[in-house]
Amino acid sequence: MIGTDRRQGLLAAGAAAVTVVLWASAFVAIRHVGHEFSAGALSLGRLLVGSLVLGAFVFARPRRWPAKGDWKLLLVCGLLWFGVYNVALNAAEKRLDAGTAAMLVNIGPLLIALLAGLLLGEGFPRQLVIGSIAAFGGVVVIGTSSSDGKAETWGVILCIVAAVAYAVGVVAQKPLLGRLPALEVTWLACTIGAVACLPFAPALVRETGDARSSTIWWIVFLGAFPTALAFTTWAYALARTSAGKMGATTYLVPPLAIFLGWLFLDESPAPLAFAGGALCLLGVAVSRYRPKRAPMPATNKLNPVSKPSSNS
Template identity: 60%
Template sequence: MNTPTSAPARPDSRTILAVVVTLFAWASAFVAIRGVGEDLSPGALALGRLLVGSAVLGLLMVGRGWVPPTRREWALLGACGVGWFGVYNVALNAAEQHLDAGTTAMLVNIGPILIAVFAGLLLGEGFPRWLVAGIAVAFAGVVLIGVATRSAETELVGVVLCVVAAVTYAIGVVAQKPVLRRLPALQVTFTACVVGMLCCLPWAGALIDELGRAPAASVAGMVYLGVVPTALAFSTWAYALTRMDAGKLGVTTYVVPPLVIVLGWLLLDEVPPALAVVGGAVCLAGVALSRRRTRPRRPVPVTQEAGTPL
């Protein structure tokens, strides 16, 4: 995983659209989980979401063929599926049992820093100065949002669960990147989703029991989480990851916390503090900064001295 790779070209409009779809879908997930979590426990919700996601992705896979993964690719797919789709979802759902959606989104967003570090160390992406600067500025924005929305009700267990989610999210992205060099993005997403779903099967009994008591709105919310933030958003993410460095793509997710706050404002009638709005603007500035490209230095002409052979 440490073979250096050349930096991808500037993303085209399709890649940018894929990133935008991913960010909005994942932002909506934090709000949906908060509501659905009142009726479905963390493990059951993760299993239900991944069952729906696997079914949708499986239908999309029909007729597309299958590229057999190598043994190394299976190991990376397993790491991505267990970490990002399995452990991440359970930890995220459990975190929102203790924290509000906005705080959870901000804490999970230490993930892009870990992605950039892991990608620089393991994928040979290095640490371009604009990427490092963008991470620092965007993280400062997340801190501002955290200060603006901090609450005395914040529980340590929720913070720990967010850290677990962030670490497994970063591991999943870095494991996914090398596999996407040869395998189709849809196949990678489908396989990782199925692996994550299998990891959550111990909660099958809880899911059946809780679905029997859950209101229709919560069941619909679970289906939404499986179709949009999982099947759609993970596919658009994988598409973008084949065309961008993992570190640069990861830092774009700093846009998610301000989006969650806006969605919470619109859907949950939660008015964000003024400082949170400032923090969101700083996040966007950091993302924009990370997208800058270092201009290559022009070679300095060497003056030919008299008598020097050519």
């Protein structure tokens, strides 16, 4: 029989794999749906579905209502991570292929580290500075990789806006998870994002009437799976493994998004964008690297004071 710890580890790994696949598929689905839905209407449709699905799970169990002081952070998380992020990403993918958008948005972990240095007093270690320079260079390479000019440049800018909104939203969410269940925080933030996108309701109604039924089902997929299910499996896995290991799994999203974009949409990033994306991900990896500390030398229980080395 599999031991309890190993079983938990396998379940966590499976949950993380589900999250990565669904988040990668979201970039491809957004690119596909964007041919019939505007950025705002798509955001509202996805968030409404996500809020309904998450709400069904939240209200099926005992709930803890947020304290008054939690609402400020919930508003920041909901407006930025679920509202601005979705609108900016959807608009970006009207100009960029799914793989390039995924590579750019995945500078988010680096931005989170920068924000932690600025707002949480965690400082700016050398690897963070080096990683930031490398990632910035990658963004510049991607931005100059297209010969078409303005449309792609605006796509890069919108992806960076999405990455910044994602990073600020995560930093705002972090303290909430110590006081509230992850599922409830996600549902509230998703609902706040949906409310913020309500001005796009007339466009959603109009475009839904003109869209093919298959495209509407893709919006349902985006809300139910990459939004509701993927955030739930992410929280499950995060509770059973280290944040560093979970953060490293997001590096698998861009290559998988590139593969899915090639498979289903017959498109892929420009050759130079591949180099820029690799440089972005390398910068993120360097910024997140934490060298292992050397183990403390074992001490003799009878004589805990060790003798100095003759080479010292």
